Amino acid sequence: MKSTPKAVNLTKDIPYVARSCHTNPSISCGDCRLGELCLPIALDASEILQLDEIVKRGRALNKGDFLYREGEEFKAIFAIRSGSFKTFKTTHEGVEQVTGLFLPGEIMGMDGIASNKHSGSAVALETGSFCEIPFHLLEALSAHIPSLQGRFFRLMGQEIVKDQQMLTLVSSNAAEERVASLLLSISKRNHRRKLSPSHFRLPMTRAEIGSYLGVTLETVSRIFSRLQKQNVVKVDNKEIQLLDIDALKLIAKVHND
Amino acid sequence: MKSTPKAVNLTKDIPYVARSCHTNPSISCGDCRLGELCLPIALDASEILQLDEIVKRGRALNKGDFLYREGEEFKAIFAIRSGSFKTFKTTHEGVEQVTGLFLPGEIMGMDGIASNKHSGSAVALETGSFCEIPFHLLEALSAHIPSLQGRFFRLMGQEIVKDQQMLTLVSSNAAEERVASLLLSISKRNHRRKLSPSHFRLPMTRAEIGSYLGVTLETVSRIFSRLQKQNVVKVDNKEIQLLDIDALKLIAKVHND
DNA sequence: CGATAAGTTGAACTGGCTCAAGTCATGTGG
DNA sequence: CCACATGACTTGAGCCAGTTCAACTTATCG
Numbered sequence A, B: 001m002k003s004t005p006k007a008v009n010l011t012k013d014i015p016y017v018a019r020s021c022h023t024n025p026s027i028s029c030g031d032c033r034l035g036e037l038c039l040p041i042a043l044d045a046s047e048i049l050q051l052d053e054i055v056k057r058g059r060a061l062n063k064g065d066f067l068y069r070e071g072e073e074f075k076a077i078f079a080i081r082s083g084s085f086k087t088f089k090t091t092h093e094g095v096e097q098v099t100g101l102f103l104p105g106e107i108m109g110m111d112g113i114a115s116n117k118h119s120g121s122a123v124a125l126e127t128g129s130f131c132e133i134p135f136h137l138l139e140a141l142s143a144h145i146p147s148l149q150g151r152f153f154r155l156m157g158q159e160i161v162k163d164q165q166m167l168t169l170v171s172s173n174a175a176e177e178r179v180a181s182l183l184l185s186i187s188k189r190n191h192r193r194k195l196s197p198s199h200f201r202l203p204m205t206r207a208e209i210g211s212y213l214g215v216t217l218e219t220v221s222r223i224f225s226r227l228q229k230q231n232v233v234k235v236d237n238k239e240i241q242l243l244d245i246d247a248l249k250l251i252a253k254v255h256n257d
Numbered sequence C: 001c002g003a004t005a006a007g008t009t010g011a012a013c014t015g016g017c018t019c020a021a022g023t024c025a026t027g028t029g030g
Numbered sequence D: 001c002c003a004c005a006t007g008a009c010t011t012g013a014g015c016c017a018g019t020t021c022a023a024c025t026t027a028t029c030g
Helices: A045-054 A135-144 A146-172 A175-192 A206-213 A217-229 A245-252 B045-054 B135-144 B146-172 B175-192 B206-213 B217-229 B245-252
Strands: A066-068 A076-082 A085-090 A096-102 A121-124 A129-134 A199-201 A233-236 A239-242 B056-061 B066-068 B076-082 B085-090 B096-102 B121-124 B128-134 B199-201 B233-236 B239-242
Touching (some): A045 A135, A076 A135, A085 A206, A096 A206, A129 A135, A135 A146, A146 A175, A146 B146, A146 B206, A175 A199, A175 A206, A175 A217, A217 A233, B045 B135, B076 B135, B096 B206, B128 B135, B135 B146, B146 B175, B175 B199, B175 B239, B175 B245, B206 B217, B217 B233
Antiparallel strands (some): A066 A121, A076 A129, A085 A096, A085 A121, A199 A239, A233 A239, B076 B128, B085 B096, B199 B239, B233 B239
16 A cells, blocks of 8 residues: 655665665665656756755655645745645635646646746645755756756646646546546556556545546546446546556547557 | 748848837847837846847738647747737647637747647737747757746746646636636736737637637627626627626636736 | 628537435544 | 544436537628
8 A cells, every 4th residue: 555654754864775766765866766757857967966966855745745835935846756746726716626636757836937936736645755956046057057957948848738738638528538538647657657557546536636627526436437337447446447548548539649 | 831931031131110019020129019028028138139139030920820830840939029829739530729829929839848849830810920039049048148048937937827727717617707717818918018908809719719718619609798798898799898897807706916 | 792701699408517315435532 | 443433435316507500690801
């Protein structure tokens, strides 16, 4: 079940032991196995060392802990090391609107760059850990390392494309397509992280999934039931198995990749 | 292949004449009255001169002309000087999904940064003009001018926030709220450009508006009629007058700004 | 001036929502 | 470690906002 440790103060107290990157808070960017997904792509060894200097290895977070809050001053971006996180905004009526799901190797917090205030909040969906990169230091370092500047431009560009895909998904597709697309998206991201693309835990509640996809939680539940009946997926609470990925792609109306 | 071969070589051939910025293809960034909305914000005079060096003043475009096409190699970002543009993707079924509306002073094309290919297309909604900024030159210049790098980070951050707002709007609000929000958004952007916030031309067709907002064109039409009946707006085809902005904000459920 | 695209309005239909009742999972305090 | 409380999930039934289809009017432009 919980693969992440309860002990928290590993950071400086324990001697270096080669454990898997995402559970060991003291590992460096150069050794992190998420490096090829994360910020350091496109950097050479010496550049990674410089990046390492400004990265703060974060403490472990528990489910429900905030990484930052809507309206709070923007200070840093966050790279997920383990666990999963959601971002959301709270509407005028006090309803939570989920805007993103983040998995290890992905970067959060770029919503604060424009105005120096976070435009949404970020919380842990389960026990997890992260690296914190103070933005002013990242900016300064980027000005000295062109490939880091380029990498960060690209990272922000990715976020833009991702958000636009989400917009397209939500504004033009039926509920079933949205659910199928979300499952395929997680599958693909797991695959890149060398995890099973067909068996995973979906860390959000039905209500969160619904909010993210612009449908009600009941609709999400019904669609899971229906897809299960069709033998496309097997759903056991949050545990998801994709039994027929091609069928799922057909439902999601994805014809490529 | 470019669909826009018309008159192209204005850039260097005609003598400098002091015409209003957005119709004069040869004016420089320093003199452009859109400067305070556009890229140059946060740059000092000498930095603006350097930026000027890499900016290509674009030719005029007619309605329907493409700025770039989905899948095309990403070479440059575009700053709108006059007119208006939409961005869109074409779905597997061949349906056009509008993803953005761009007005003078706004920047287009950042969807190509991540992968070096444009993830969507951009076309002129009416006669218009633009500046083209080759991205590799912008990147190189940014590495030398920290304030330009910062400016561009912020600009991309704005795009991220804007897309997320759109996502929230489309996935959680009723059709009427979406239409009201779009009108208020245009109003606000006109205001920043020192144009009338209450009387403007909405350059999209009902179908484009509907696609952008995730509803059908009939629904858009009906909502316009309804809002008109309530004396909130006056709609004469594409000509829009906001008669009661407070009522509109109430409908859009915007309680702040 | 005629053709074609854009916009309006009506009527019937439906996917997803709301409300409701119940089951199941998780975790906390006794 | 169990019991019970609370939150998460499922399923059903009725309803409604927005869609679909259709007929018509109004703009636009070669």
